[in-house]
Amino acid sequence: MTVREQFIVGIDLGGTNIAAGAMPTDGTREIAMRMVLTKASEGATAVVDRIAGLVEEVIGQTRQETGAERSDFLGVGIGAPGPLDRSRGVVITSPNLGWHDFPLRDEVSQRINMPATLDNDANCATLGEWWCGAAKGGRNVVGLTIGTGIGGGLILDGKLYHGASDAAGEIGHTTIDSTGRRCKCGNYGCLEAYASGTAIAERARELLDVEGDSIMHSMVDGDLGRLTAQTVFEASKRGDAVALEVVRDTAHFLGVGVSNLINIFNPDTFVIAGGVTQAGDLLFDPLRAEVRRRAFKSAVDACRIVPGSLPLSAGVVGAVATFRAQTLRDP
Amino acid sequence: MTVREQFIVGIDLGGTNIAAGAMPTDGTREIAMRMVLTKASEGATAVVDRIAGLVEEVIGQTRQETGAERSDFLGVGIGAPGPLDRSRGVVITSPNLGWHDFPLRDEVSQRINMPATLDNDANCATLGEWWCGAAKGGRNVVGLTIGTGIGGGLILDGKLYHGASDAAGEIGHTTIDSTGRRCKCGNYGCLEAYASGTAIAERARELLDVEGDSIMHSMVDGDLGRLTAQTVFEASKRGDAVALEVVRDTAHFLGVGVSNLINIFNPDTFVIAGGVTQAGDLLFDPLRAEVRRRAFKSAVDACRIVPGSLPLSAGVVGAVATFRAQTLRDP
Numbered sequence: 013m014t015v016r017e018q019f020i021v022g023i024d025l026g027g028t029n030i031a032a033g034a035m036p037t038d039g040t041r042e043i044a045m046r047m048v049l050t051k052a053s054e055g056a057t058a059v060v061d062r063i064a065g066l067v068e069e070v071i072g073q074t075r076q077e078t079g080a081e082r083s084d085f086l087g088v089g090i091g092a093p094g095p096l097d098r099s100r101g102v103v104i105t106s107p108n109l110g111w112h113d114f115p116l117r118d119e120v121s122q123r124i125n126m127p128a129t130l131d132n133d134a135n136c137a138t139l140g141e142w143w144c145g146a147a148k149g150g151r152n153v154v155g156l157t158i159g160t161g162i163g164g165g166l167i168l169d170g171k172l173y174h175g176a177s178d179a180a181g182e183i184g185h186t187t188i189d190s191t192g193r194r195c196k197c198g199n200y201g202c203l204e205a206y207a208s209g210t211a212i213a214e215r216a217r218e219l220l221d222v223e224g225d226s227i228m229h230s231m232v233d234g235d236l237g238r239l240t241a242q243t244v245f246e247a248s249k250r251g252d253a254v255a256l257e258v259v260r261d262t263a264h265f266l267g268v269g270v271s272n273l274i275n276i277f278n279p280d281t282f283v284i285a286g287g288v289t290q291a292g293d294l295l296f297d298p299l300r301a302e303v304r305r306r307a308f309k310s311a312v313d314a315c316r317i318v319p320g321s322l323p324l325s326a327g328v329v330g331a332v333a334t335f336r337a338q339t340l341r342d343p
Numbered sequence: 344m345t346v347r348e349q350f351i352v353g354i355d356l357g358g359t360n361i362a363a364g365a366m367p368t369d370g371t372r373e374i375a376m377r378m379v380l381t382k383a384s385e386g387a388t389a390v391v392d393r394i395a396g397l398v399e400e401v402i403g404q405t406r407q408e409t410g411a412e413r414s415d416f417l418g419v420g421i422g423a424p425g426p427l428d429r430s431r432g433v434v435i436t437s438p439n440l441g442w443h444d445f446p447l448r449d450e451v452s453q454r455i456n457m458p459a460t461l462d463n464d465a466n467c468a469t470l471g472e473w474w475c476g477a478a479k480g481g482r483n484v485v486g487l488t489i490g491t492g493i494g495g496g497l498i499l500d501g502k503l504y505h506g507a508s509d510a511a512g513e514i515g516h517t518t519i520d521s522t523g524r525r526c527k528c529g530n531y532g533c534l535e536a537y538a539s540g541t542a543i544a545e546r547a548r549e550l551l552d553v554e555g556d557s558i559m560h561s562m563v564d565g566d567l568g569r570l571t572a573q574t575v576f577e578a579s580k581r582g583d584a585v586a587l588e589v590v591r592d593t594a595h596f597l598g599v600g601v602s603n604l605i606n607i608f609n610p611d612t613f614v615i616a617g618g619v620t621q622a623g624d625l626l627f628d629p630l631r632a633e634v635r636r637r638a639f640k641s642a643v644d645a646c647r648i649v650p651g652s653l654p655l656s657a658g659v660v661g662a663v664a665t666f667r668a669q670t671l672r673d674p
Contacts, residue, residue, distance in 0.1 A: 176642075179641045181607065182609075182642070192521075306530055308513055
């Protein structure tokens with residue numbers, strides 16, 4: 013008798029996009045991956061409709077590809093922006109989605125008539141990289157996901173760490189310069205105020221205000237409002253001196269934050285995911301050098317610093333993994 | 344048949360003092376606590392002699408007080424300054440002791456003919472406060488021990504966290520102001536450079552260089568070289584304005600560091616031990632206020648910030664606890 017393969021659907025809910033896909037419970041492959049716009053402004057019910065529709069699409073395509081029955085799908089893992097209450101499956105507050113105390117897990121579960129779990133999106137991204145990506149094999153893993161903001165995830169002694177009230181891992185809002193740049197959280201000198209995608213673009217604009225000689229001006233047709241971190245990374249690869257300065261500064265600021273975390277956690281693996289991985293060695297080489305200068309040798313020697321290897325799917329893969337961890341026991 | 348009580352000896356080895364004592368395995372009381380000078384300059388063998396002598400004294404007095412047999416003593420837990428290799432029981436390097444790759448655990452074990460374990464002193468202090476002191480009942484505990492430097496210990500999901508190479512918890516050397524004060528580790532802006540006992544005294548001296556009107560001048564007979572953090576705390580309790588400014592600044596700097604750790608760990612308990620607890624509410628009230636201003640509400644609400652309650656014995660109690668954790672299984 014052969015054991016039938018079973019599947020879990022993963023949902024990665026962001027302020028801009030919802031990504032979805034399925035995986036077998038052993039995590040060996042991604043199936044039916046897709047992405048749609050969140051359109052949070054249409055309200056929570058519309059977003060739940062969209063998630064339910066995606067789950068049905070993913071199940072449909074997975075059945076086509078594998079011959080699975082509907083009963084072979086165990087449920088849905090959802091990753092969403094925090095703060096969350098995992099035990100109740102509630103998004104406590106999400107400025108990007110405009111939600112307060114929204115019972116996302118049960119709303120989705122009822123709509124699709126399947127069990128669901130909820131965890132923080134940054135936790136899911138780190139868990140995804142750990143289960144199937146660049147952080148595989150680690151036992152103590154710190155993950156940073158750098159996009160509009162900076163999210164953090166912690167795998168400690170081989171388990172996702174949540175803290176006392178599911179609020180752990182707010183690494184973006186640790187102070188690296190208490191007299192420094194204003195952060196949108198209200199404090200000064202948060203890592204996010206220097207090294208998020210938003211902050212990278214801001215720092216580039218500040219330099220371009222006084223630097224005429226850069227291809228970035230023409231890349232955005234003279235409209236600096238259109239400049240993003242991606243503009244900076246592309247220009248840096250083409251050798252633009254101003255862009256290279258922005259990338260080097262980013263490596264310095266990230267280096268301070270990463271060194272702090274290496275001194276605190278002594279991890280074996282530090283995975284940095286999100287848009288900044290596009291900068292490649294131009295960012296990671298000076299970042300590693302900065303960390304070697306700053307953090308304790310015994311901790312630096314024990315730690316590899318790697319770019320994420322699942323740029324599109326880490327959140328979905330991690331959402332599958334959180335469902336798996338919360339509902340299955342490993343054999 | 345009654346089960347005989349069994350005992351563990353704890354040793355807290357510091358650069359200045361060695362503290363020692365015994366506890367029954369249930370941690371219900373401290374017995375035969377004592378302290379001698381380390382005199383590290385006399386060499387490692389002399390220090391091991393002194394530790395072995397202390398262990399014998401503690402065992403002798405405990406037997407007198409309890410009627411225990413020598414066979415009722417299970418072994419010795421040792422806390423020592425890091426970095427350490429726990430599995431080999433080796434102090435890798437300790438500037439304060441002048442040691443490199445010294446097999447402290449086995450040297451002590453052979454001398455006293457009993458099993459021994461070795462762990463980091465800051466880990467032991469936090470573990471002691473967790474097992475028997477102010478952090479009792481916590482499940483996710485961050486501990487800072489503030490003395491000459493700043494040490495950190497982490498209890499995560501109910502277990503001491505060591506990291507990949509026993510180097511976790513170097514919280515004193517996390518950057519809070521990357522363009523700030525020089526630290527003796529070589530970096531700029533480490534928490535330790537602002538809020539250690541040494542740094543508190545330094546900042547007070549800097550203020551007193553330009554401030555004539557302070558009782559601290561007479562407290563040290565005009566010799567600022569004799570001023571310590573304790574001078575500052577005593578003067579602040581007597582209402583000295585300069586001392587109060589130093590204490591308020593300390594609360595601010597510690598507040599930045601504590602907020603970072605609360606955002607990262609979302610602990611239920613944050614215990615701050617060492618000499619600074621002498622400052623009492625004069626320090627802890629503005630510190631808690633600073634943390635409420637800086638850290639995420641959901642994380643702040645979940646966390647109590649408490650002074651350590653075992654100022655003299657936390658290290659010894661924690662050393663007993665590490666031996667217990669490494670050799671006994673809980674029933």
